Amino acid sequence: MSHTVLVCDDAIFMRTMISDILAQAGFEVVGEAETGSQAVEKYRQLKPDLVTMDIVMPDMGGIDAVRAIVKDDPDAKILMCSAMGQQALVVEAIQAGAKDFVVKPFQPSRVLEAVQRVLG
């Protein structure tokens, strides 16, 4: 059975691209979220095997969403999607419970490596 993924990013562009990369590698993207609070809600509903989480999102940011999700499910597997220059935020996200991170611009191979590390 393929792994299920919840993709969280405020840009459709990014969600589409991440979804495409993951779907082509055999993952099943079961949901998308545009804000941190949507991510938390959808995580509860969908219980995905993996979450990809943007850091900067309106409403509730990615790091707060990680905190909320990990509080509910300490085993949640969350992969942060970050941009260059967000070192401090990535560190904060990992301290909050994120399992790994990838840096934009995304290279499919690096995204998939990170996903394997998180799921493995």
Added chain:
Amino acid sequence: MDLSQYAELFLAESREHLSACNQLLLEWERSPANLAPVGGLFRAVHTVKGMAATMGYARVTDVAHRAENLLDLLRRGGRPATDELLQLLFRARDALEQAVELSVVGREDEIDVAEVVADLDGAAAQLGPHPLAPSPPSGEGERGGEVPPVGAGRLVQVTLRAEAPLKGGRALLVIKKAQAIGPVHAVTPSESAFEADEFDGRFSFRIGGTAGTAEIERGVRAAGDVEHVTVGGEERRPGTGAGAAPSAAPETKSRHIRVDLGRLDRLMDLIGELVTVRGRLNELAASARDPAIDDVAIQVSRLSRELQDEIIQARMTPVWQVFDRFPRLVRDLARELGKQVAFRVEGKEIELDRAILDELGDPLLHLLRNAVDHGIESPAERRRRGKQPEGEIVLAAVRERASVAISVRDDGRGIDRQKVLERARRDGVVDPHAEALTDDQLLRVLARPGFSTAEAVTSVSGRGVGIDVAVTRIRVLGGSIEIRSVEGKGTTFVMRLPVTLAIVRALIAGVGAERYALPLTYVAETVEFGVQATTIVEGREAIVLRDRVVPLVHLRRLLGVSGDAPTRCPIIVLEMGERTSGVVVDGMLGQQEIVVKGFDAPQGTLPVFSGATIMGDGVPALILDAGGLL
């Protein structure tokens, strides 16, 4: 990976974000002390940066990165906006827009961003060094009480790959992995250094517990991007990376897709032809008098109608997609001309057919320019007239029956009718003895190509181009335009447009041997000619309908059809805003859906046709333009 498939999406989404930036900057400009818009600006620019970097658009990424940096400082510093800063951010937004548009068509090289980049950096430098994000204090003490004494456990030295991004984050992941193997302490440099951009990816720690060298190394490498690991002084050569992608099973799922607009147009054309064929089928069914054929005809009608509704729905677009660029435009114009203007947009969510909406940008632009340039007075003049120094311009969309009314209203000086009248007399547009101009006449004079009463021709408008362009464009779209102007109080232009262009319900009228279609959008009612007493009002034949004077247009005469109309014939009463007119035709042939086909009228054709359609029997018919008959 092929990125071209994402270019369209990148463009659409970047445009949205940049449009939002305009709104946010305007908002910030209105109340400089309120920092709420800055967070939104930061997020929008950040998102554009991420997308552009992924697409490999270096210049967009570069400008966005510098702008983001500056915005981040502003956001954290809590400083109110200065005029200089706002100008710079507006410029940066414009540069981004240009870079986005050019990058997508592969002409990224044509844009020079050096200057705006330098200015953004300069502004950021003035605001001070980039502060670090506040983060919870970290350190060994935090991680549980059993901190072994320094020196206990095995020393692990790690070097991350040089090309690894955000090495601090990666180092922290290594520490986390190690913690799962045994207690970790003496992290050098300390974890707070991981947050600094200068962190070079070399660090060490001590690990307790009983795990063997191989297990520790495997654990550390599992964090990814690890170049070297040395455990307890025993160096290990880097192994081969284990990060192979899972075997690709090309099963792509998607719930929404994006559709090329051209395809939607083509679909609309096809539905149009289906509607025509449906009309033919209905006629055949009616003459065949066979219940089985009737049944099929009814089903085909129902299905094609549903199909048509769906397609039209898919084409509907909220007007904000065009309106959203105007606040910025009005602001820039007002600044350039030294005017103070509060600009308001109403009814943003009202929807119109995409094809109509796309054509509205230019006419609206002309009208708004006129409003700022000629309508609104200078602050000093307004004060003299006892008005607020700040003028007001309102762009509003309102849904009316089968049409949408879009108005541009200003509270400026209004049009100088006397001046227009003099000019109109000179040009022979009105009777040389005319004393005053009605609103209708005013519009007709203003809409003459090249008409202008502006004493000074400014760069903004005033060459008279504008109103004639707007009037023509609106008419081509099957709409109408009217003007209301009160001297000293302001001017309002109202445009009425059909909600969709492609398929409309129309009355089919016969004149001589021809049939003509009149879209129902502007048909108020039909009455019988002959029953109503005709009268002459202002030299025109008219009927009085419930105390309203309705001037008549004899289609037979207008179209030059010889012979006499029947003695009793129908009048189709058209209504557009406050204007009415009664169109006298030979006979009414019923209502039906018609498919509007674009129509390039040959030179000299009467300006009363807006298009053509094919009737159920395959014979073409011209579509009458209500605006032209009023």
